[in-house]
Amino acid sequence: MDHQQEKVQLFGMWASPYVYKVKWALSIKGVEYEYVEEDLWNKSRQLLKHNPVHKKVPVLVYNGKPVAESDVIVQFIDDVWKGHGGRILPEEPHERAMARFWARFVPDKLSPPIWKWFTTAGGEEQDAAHDAAMEQLRVLEEELAHGGNEFFAGDSVGLVDLSLGALAYVIPMYEEIIGERLVIEERFPSLYAWMGRFLAAPPVKDHLPPMEELKLRFRAIREYFVKNA
């Protein structure tokens, strides 16, 4: 069966990094799909039907069957379009386990302090969040440097790169809005280089959110948090 013939729909929202993770995965596999933009303040009946548990985006619908949760969707895409495009997860079980482990590191350990740093007004609390974020970035820097590859698991975009991916454009935006650096080239040479490489990678470069609009959105978010501190 030619999987390209099966209908693929992606329900998403233009600013969600999780939606982009799925878009990049689909791009790696060369899958054609219909994209449906959701208004999260007025969710469509279709979205609520396809993801009744969380009512969130992204949701991938393949051949009428929905898949939710971006990490689950990415692995699903890798399974279904096994022979197409690049491998998203490594073949070897131990390497696969390592990829899954590092993919979890981003939401569990790295994103929280970065978000805290971004949504806290300047002062001790923000400095502490900045330091905490730097500590986790150091762990990632070591892992990337140790591997010695272009991307985390090899020479093409894989699961861990996808997990970290949005931070490649989000961190520089946060830095600009706050006026403080986080990923300084001298301190994190591998990560810094990776960020540029990721944004230029074929599955990613033509599938990025509208940056100016995103920046405006982030500015408004920061303003809100700082005012309501």
Add this chain to the structure above:
Amino acid sequence: MAAGDDLKLIGAWPSPFVTRVKLAPSFKGLSFENVEEDISNKSELLLSSNPVHKKVPVLLHHGKPICESVVIVQYIDAWADPGTGPSLLSSDPHERAVARFWAAYIDDKLVASWMQSFRGKTEEEKSEGTKQMFAAVETLEGALRECSKGEGYFGGESVGLVDVSLGSLLSWLKATEMMSGAKIFDPVKTPLLAAWVERFGELDGAKTALPDVDRVVEFAKMRQAQAAAAAAASEN
């Protein structure tokens, strides 16, 4: 299991995440060396095997560490000989995705809310945790109906990833029931789950891996006493 397969599990008996990892080889008929860790005094082996999180469980396979319970379970399933028993994950991509979805739900929603009901700092926080926990259980009743397709397990005819994920929590959930007096898996509200709890508990693999409920109750009471003492001390 072939000699020299060299499986070592660094764990701590009270941890449901450690139990989760014990269940996987139990169901696949694999044996492993159990290394009991003193969480208050972590060993060099643990710290060097899991430098990022410094937590149990850690599986060492031929000396190579694998961390995070759901990652470990999938690793064991992928690596183990097909002759050792049915796979914990279906070969169908959509069914696998559904299983992974519910495994994530169990940790993100059920475990998180249950922990809040236990460790919440205020009575409000605790009761909110309890409320969310019951909501999660109700959702899981629907999940079981959907996934089991009339068979006995989330994995269908045989135990799967979701059964292992939820099953690992059973001793603690039963302990909670004993301590609070409230039934978490109510046979009237969640009949499928209540039946599943009995069925799962009867499995040899479950009996081997799950800690004794009375022992868990004792441990939980001790922990609560410690927390209360610490809170009282900080108020003085």
